[in-house]
Amino acid sequence: MTINQNQTILEARRREFGAFLRSRREKLTPASVGLPEGFRRRTPGLRREEVALLAGVGATWYTWLEQGRDVRASTEVLSALADALRLDPAERRHLFTLSDRPSTEMPSRGPEEVPESLRRMLASLTSQPAYVLGRRWDVLAWNSAAVALFGDYGLLQGDARNTVHRVFTDPAHRKLLVDWEIVAANSLAMFRADSARYAGDPDFERLIATLTQASPEFRAWWPKQEVLRPLAGHKRLRHPQGGLMTFEYTALAVIDRPDMKLVVYTPLDEDGTGEKLKTLLGQNAKS
Numbered sequence: 694m695t696i697n698q699n700q701t702i703l704e705a706r707r708r709e710f711g712a713f714l715r716s717r718r719e720k721l722t723p724a725s726v727g728l729p730e731g732f733r734r735r736t737p738g739l740r741r742e743e744v745a746l747l748a749g750v751g752a753t754w755y756t757w758l759e760q761g762r763d764v765r766a767s768t769e770v771l772s773a774l775a776d777a778l779r780l781d782p783a784e785r786r787h788l789f790t791l792s793d794r795p796s797t798e799m800p801s802r803g804p805e806e807v808p809e810s811l812r813r814m815l816a817s818l819t820s821q822p823a824y825v826l827g828r829r830w831d832v833l834a835w836n837s838a839a840v841a842l843f844g845d846y847g848l849l850q851g852d853a854r855n856t857v858h859r860v861f862t863d864p865a866h867r868k869l870l871v872d873w874e875i876v877a878a879n880s881l882a883m884f885r886a887d888s889a890r891y892a893g894d895p896d897f898e899r900l901i902a903t904l905t906q907a908s909p910e911f912r913a914w915w916p917k918q919e920v921l922r923p924l925a926g927h928k929r930l931r932h933p934q935g936g937l938m939t940f941e942y943t944a945l946a947v948i949d950r951p952d953m954k955l956v957v958y959t960p961l962d963e964d965g966t967g968e969k970l971k972t973l974l975g976q977n978a979k980s
Contacts, residue, residue, distance in 0.1 A: 775788055815835065825947075
């Protein structure tokens with residue numbers, strides 16, 4: 694990309710950023726942000742000076758932002774503008790994206806609810822084991838194929854239903870994973886990357902402390918600070934009834950639940966995995 698092309702893109706992004714600020718300013722009323730109505734207004738929404746006041750920035754500087762001038766807002770100022778303009782999470786992310794800054798959206802807290810549409814999708818995957826992971830990698834929902842392959846998650850309580858906890862502390866699950874050391878090390882590195890947003894969170898800290906106490910491998914590897922982005926790949930399992938099976942696994946982000954992911958295991962032709970899985974599913978349906 695040439696310097697001129699790059700400059701054109703930057704100018705277009707600044708114009709879009711300014712237009713987005715203006716559109717959100719015009720949607721608000723003084724009463725909605727706790728300001729007096731004052732004199733009759735010729736245009737809808739808040740005045741630029743009012744937004745600047747609410748965000749704690751200079752009125753001239755804010756005007757330059759709306760005009761798409763070459764000025765850069767810090768992360769702190771972007772957060773202040775998002776608060777002043779009463780942006781919802783999607784609008785806040787958009788504001789930060791247009792400004793080419795990482796979003797400071799607060800991580801979610803409280804109970805996690807799996808959408809019914811996602812539960813229906815899980816149920817429809819009759820020949821692909823699949824489950825939904827929450828922000829702490831707890832298994833929140835699963836299908837019957839996952840039960841046949843990994844066991845009944847409904848019988849597990851608390852940390853036992855956490856995938857990292859299961860990898861490092863459940864002897865039966867460890868035996869199931871043919872390449873346990875590789876899977877465990879990669880899982881730990883991906884979990885660390887995902888958990889960065891929750892540094893200091895009591896639920897995460899308690900889980901990490903529990904695993905540090907329970908698993909020598911976790912205790913040795915966690916301080917290494919290894920991180921990986923979410924991976925797709927192959928996983929070999931040695932099932933006590935089905936024998937050796939090979940799956941391709943993929944983790945898919947859930948768009949409206951940023952801390953939730955759908956993990957799907959697709960049986961490969963290797964080791965007769967598809968036929969073995971069918972047999973397992975049939976046995977599981979009869980039991």
